[in-house]
Amino acid sequence: MQIQNIIDGHSIDPIDNRWIDVFEPANGKFYATLANSNEADVNKAVEAAESAFEEWSNFTIAKRSEILMNIAHAIESQLDSLAAAESKDNGKPLSLAAKVDIPRAADNFRFFAHAITQFASESHESIGLKTINYTLRHPIGIVGCISPWNLPLYLFTWKIAPALAAGNCVIAKPSEITPMTAFLLGKICLESGLPKGVLNILNGLGSSVGQAIVSHPKIKAISFTGGTQTGAQIAATAAPKFKKLSLELGGKNPNLIFEDCDYDKMLNTTLRSSFSNQGQICLCGSRIFVERSIYNKFKTDFVNAVKSLNVGHPSDPQTDIGALVSDSHLQKVKRYIDMAPSEGGKILCGGDIKIISGFEEGYYLNPCVIEIDNNACRLNQEEIFGPVVTLMPFDSEKEALDLANSVSYGLSASVWTNNLNRSMRLSEKLESGIVWVNTWMQRDLRTPFGGTKDSGVGREGGFEALRFFTEPKNICINYSD
Ligand code: NDP
Numbered sequence: 001m002q003i004q005n006i007i008d009g010h011s012i013d014p015i016d017n018r019w020i021d022v023f024e025p026a027n028g029k030f031y032a033t034l035a036n037s038n039e040a041d042v043n044k045a046v047e048a049a050e051s052a053f054e055e056w057s058n059f060t061i062a063k064r065s066e067i068l069m070n071i072a073h074a075i076e077s078q079l080d081s082l083a084a085a086e087s088k089d090n091g092k093p094l095s096l097a098a099k100v101d102i103p104r105a106a107d108n109f110r111f112f113a114h115a116i117t118q119f120a121s122e123s124h125e126s127i128g129l130k131t132i133n134y135t136l137r138h139p140i141g142i143v144g145c146i147s148p149w150n151l152p153l154y155l156f157t158w159k160i161a162p163a164l165a166a167g168n169c170v171i172a173k174p175s176e177i178t179p180m181t182a183f184l185l186g187k188i189c190l191e192s193g194l195p196k197g198v199l200n201i202l203n204g205l206g207s208s209v210g211q212a213i214v215s216h217p218k219i220k221a222i223s224f225t226g227g228t229q230t231g232a233q234i235a236a237t238a239a240p241k242f243k244k245l246s247l248e249l250g251g252k253n254p255n256l257i258f259e260d261c262d263y264d265k266m267l268n269t270t271l272r273s274s275f276s277n278q279g280q281i282c283l284c285g286s287r288i289f290v291e292r293s294i295y296n297k298f299k300t301d302f303v304n305a306v307k308s309l310n311v312g313h314p315s316d317p318q319t320d321i322g323a324l325v326s327d328s329h330l331q332k333v334k335r336y337i338d339m340a341p342s343e344g345g346k347i348l349c350g351g352d353i354k355i356i357s358g359f360e361e362g363y364y365l366n367p368c369v370i371e372i373d374n375n376a377c378r379l380n381q382e383e384i385f386g387p388v389v390t391l392m393p394f395d396s397e398k399e400a401l402d403l404a405n406s407v408s409y410g411l412s413a414s415v416w417t418n419n420l421n422r423s424m425r426l427s428e429k430l431e432s433g434i435v436w437v438n439t440w441m442q443r444d445l446r447t448p449f450g451g452t453k454d455s456g457v458g459r460e461g462g463f464e465a466l467r468f469f470t471e472p473k474n475i476c477i478n479y480s481d
Contacts, residue, residue: 001032003179005041005203006186008048009196015040020176020204025091025323026314028361034179037204039212042171045200046218049142049169052197057139057167061116068113068165070192071185075106075157078188082181086153087314089180091323091363092277094315101154105185108157111445112465116165119466130480137470139167140244143221144213146206146234147182149175149325150280150385156182159223160199162465170199171219173210175226177326179203206230214238221469224248225282228383228409228454235457246458246468248282248450250383251411254404255285256394256426259293261416262438267298271305273414273440275367278324279387282455283412283434283441287380288391289403295393299371302391303348306367311354313362321387323363330363333386336379337368343377345370345390375403383409397422405431410453414440433459 003022004011018036023029035041056064075082082105083098092101123134145159156174163170174182186201202209206226214222214237221244224234228249238245255273257266273285290298312319324330330353337351351368367387372379379390394400404413412434415426427435433451436442443449448459458468 003032003034003183003203005035005037005045006183006190006199006201007041007045008051008200009190011183011187014038014204015044022089022177022179023326024088025325026088026362027359028327028363031088032180034176035203037202037209039208041202041204042209042212042216045171045202046142046216048197048200049171050218052195053139053141053169056169056195056198059167064165064167065113065117067193068109068116068161071189071194072106072109072113074188074192075102075109075185078184079103079106082153082184085180085184086178087322089178090149090152091314091325093319093322095317095319096277096322101151105153105157105181107445108154108161112161112165115162115446115462115466119463121472129478131476131478133474133476136473136475137467138473140220140469140471141168142219143168143170143223143469144216144219145170145172146210146213146222146224146226147172147174148226149178150277150282152178153181153185155225156185158460159225162460163223163469164194164199166466166469168469169197171213171216172199172201173203173206173213174201176203176205211237215241217241220244222246223460223468231456244468246450246460247456248460249411249454249456250385250409251282251284251451251455252287252381252383252407252409253283253285253412253414253432254407255288255414256400256404256416257288257290257294257298258400258415258417258419258422259291260418262418263294265438266416267301267305269440270302270416271309274389275306275309275321275387276441278321278365279367279389280325280385281441285414285440286384286389287375287403287407288389289394289400290391291400292393292395299348299391303369306369307349309367311356311364311366313356313359321367324365324386325363327363329386330365333365333384333388336382336384336386337370337388339378340370343372343379344374345372345377345379348391351388375406381407397426401426401429405429408454409451411451411455412436
């Protein structure tokens with residue numbers, strides 16, 4: 001299988017004819033080659049996007065919306081094959097891909113197909129001056145969308161759908177580690193009536209083709225989701241060129257669990273928020289702080305629940321935890337687990353490599369719970385992004401808040417309490433872009449999504465995304481004689 005680029009409506013080889021190997025996490029075997037593109041490929045894609053822009057940006061809103069809706073339907077009609085491709089490429093359980101990743105990719109297109117029909121610009125009447133201002137919101141032109149490997153199609157479409165809805169032409173790059181479903185989506189888009197050149201998908205390494213997208217003078221905005229270090233590098237390249245930037249970066253999210261919570265609901269949800277997608281979701285709650293009065297009970301119940309999770313082949317319906325995305329990521333996560341003793345941590349369960357019979361070369365790890373006594377340890381300050389969580393008790397609401405905020409990241413936080421005033425006090429003070437109270441990862445696509453501190457700049461979702469992908473222009477008319 002060859003995963004090519006999609007430029008100007010055609011699947012084509014990279015200009016230099018260089019290729020990268022793609023591996024299947026579940027068995028560690030090579031299964032596809034990927035276009036290893038460079039600056040010349042980006043130039044070609046930009047030419048295609050430039051030619052397509054005039055027509056696409058002048059399509060009526062109704063027509064654009066209809067095409068996005070066609071894409072949503074096509075994704076749904078191919079749910080099984082897309083879910084299988086996602087699971088094979090990423091190592092995530094097939095059941096998760098079929099229940100979450102692919103339906104959400106369709107939802108992203110459907111949501112922005114509707115949202116663009118409701119997106120309005122403002123007017124301001126300057127009373128007494130016989131002046132009226134109105135604001136136009138035009139598409140930016142050519143925009144770059146760069147996405148990571150953890151939720152491949154889900155996050156790829158989260159960027160592309162609003163960019164297209166707003167009338168832009170897109171140069172998009174999926175992660176080199178999980179490129180398959182983006183390639184399949186490119187074909188779906190063409191079959192669904194998206195004109196050629198409007199969406200161009202370039203594959204390859206972040207350091208070459210990714211960097212070339214970010215540097216290209218005709219690409220005027222970059223929407224990026226990925227690691228904080230990569231985000232900093234992208235900002236350093238794009239900022240002096242005055243490009244619009246949206247950066248959705250890493251997280252180290254706290255869970256604050258109080259004695260007065262709904263215990264069973266909290267326990268089940270905390271299991272999910274810790275280990276869904278092998279803990280490889282930027283929103284996973286990786287630091288669990290529990291009020292001391294229920295700490296020992298929680299520790300026993302949680303560890304028992306974690307031990308009962310099935311680590312297995314992604315296609316097995318019994319599997320709760322599939323394979324990590326790559327061997328190098330598995331080694332990175334393992335290095336953090338191995339540093340537990342020197343960082344004052346005690347491993348309560350898991351953390352060892354799991355060998356699955358018949359798939360011995362796959363990247364499997366038993367989910368790991370580490371008890372710590374110091375929030376300053378590296379395990380609690382650095383993003384591990386795997387099936388690893390830490391536990392620590394707290395004695396007061398103030399201490400819980402200090403622990404939660406004493407970290408450089410600020411993406412999301414969960415609070416478990418039935419005390420309304422406490423939940424509101426904490427929600428106000430937590431330094432994060434998103435706070436969940438008595439829930440986790442419940443998403444309404446109209447809401448602003450993103451992080452503070454080292455977790456990013458800007459917000460996506462709903463009209464925030466449509467504002468990002470449009471350029472406002474104010475027109476002021478004086479109508480006095
Ligand atoms: P990376 O930062 O390594 O990569 C993200 C994307 O950027 C990939 O497509 C990558 O390509 C590309 N890239 C790498 N270097 C450059 C560059 N210099 N210029 C342009 N593009 C580049 O992240 P991961 O793929 O490892 O994803 C995991 C990270 O993503 C975690 O930190 C996680 O927290 C974060 N994340 C944040 C979310 C949020 O909404 N805040 C949601 C999901 C994940 P390639 O793969 O080819 O190197």
